[in-house]
Amino acid sequence: MSKQRTIRNLTIGGAAAAALALAATTPANAETAVPEPDSFTSAFVVDAVPGAVIGPDGAPAPGEPDARGRFEFRINSDLEIICYDITLTGVTGEYQSPAKTATHIHEAAVGQPGPPRIAFPNPVDDGSGTRTSSGCLQGPFTTGVAPDGTDTGTGFTLAQIEANPAGFTGDTHTAAYTAGTVRGQLVAVDLPVEPSPEPSAPAPAPEPSAPGTGTGTGTGTGTGTGTGTGGTGEPGTGTDPDRLAETGLDAAAATGLTLGVLAIAAGTGLVIARRRAHRA
Secondary structure, three states: HHHHHHHHHHHHHHHHHHHHHHHHOOOOOOOOOOOOOOOEEEEEEEEEEEEEEEEOOOOOOOOOOOOOEEEEEEEEEOOOOOEEEEEEEEEOOOOOOOOOOOOOEEOOOOOOOOOOEEEEEEOOOOOOOOEEEEEEEEEOOOOOOOOOOOOOOOOOOOHHHOOHHHEEEEEHHHHHHOOEEEEEEEEEOHHHHHHHOOOOHHHHHHOOOOOOOOOOOOOOOOOOOOOOOOOOOOOOOOOHHHHHHHHOOOOOHHHHHHHHHHHHHHHHHHHHHOOOOOOO
């Protein structure tokens, strides 16, 4: 019985020690996976290549030949949220890193080594040989790397990336390329623009109206006398289009009216001629 109790006590003690060790290495305020926010304050891309990899000592340490990486980051520094879309091609083998994941943003200028500040979930093969990872994380951020007892993510803020994107790199590490498989500097890009509203369709042109038709007749009666000097001429029977437009009459009505006037004039002339003949 005593032996069993001793074993049990050792087991419980070992489990407690393991839990304490885990608690000591796991930050109390690790980053959290969150939904994508409604807006962002900045955006960055990384085109990562094997030739840009630098070893811990600052010497070139080329990564996996033909491997490529594309890191796309959208940041809301007010909310301390970073959203990521990471795509790796030509990367083979298992991931390996002293950090809690093998895919990072490091604070490091071109050609210089530097500590990781954010650790992202490692991209997963989608079945075609391409590895992808997407999501959003909200700080405070942790990496699991604490060379002096303090996690390298402690005190880091996304505003630091916005202030100096060229001072940060994106990379990923594998067992065969522990210094990095691919690496590249962050480059600021324009934020995505909301799509413009679809232009409204122009109103259809009105159908041309059929040419108008119309008929008109005009009659006129009247008598008149007059004396005058000067020459006489035959009254015109034509119509002036401009003057016709002013009267509002169509051609047929105008012609009828003209003929009526001519008839009156002819009748008047006949009466005068008869009176003169009678007097004579």
